[in-house]
Amino acid sequence: MNKSDPPRSFGVFKPVGHTVLVFPDAHALEQAVSKLVAAGLSDGSETRYTPQEMQAQVASDLANAGVLAHVGQELNLVKVHGQLAERGCHFLVVPTDSDAAARQVADVARSGGAVAAQHYGTLLVEDLIDPADGKDQVFESPDRGLDTKLPTP
Helix, strand or coil, X not given: CCCCCCCEECCEECCXXXXXXEECCHHHHHHHHHHHHHCCCCCCCCEEECXXXXXXXXXXXXXXXXXXXXXXXXXXXXXXXXXXXXXXXXXXXXXCCXXXXXXXXXXXXXXXXXXXXXXECCCCEEECCCCCCXXXXXXXXXXXXXXXXXXXX
């Protein structure tokens, strides 16, 4: 994946075939990368985003979002990624070629302190880490927001 030209759908970030992992800081991200490598789940092709890089991408996505981006959850995810980046979170985008691989990556990331993980499929974006408050996930819509619990600054 190329950060300077990320995959988009209807003008917003949508890395189909990847899992986006969110960590509270750079140290947690790097520890998770080490665990992914040790587990054979990383071949070095993952993409890292600093909070500033994600904020810039979010700003671009919001400025270029097409009308259809407002229908699904992609625009909501962009907004949540922006909120997480504002709180200093770091992002790791890992290629995952199957649901099973995405779950394995999310399990390793969760053990390393990930606060969120989303697997991007062609038609569906699946949250792979349950909300921190223990509630079940609900249908996502622009009016309802997301289940992701934002870490406190």
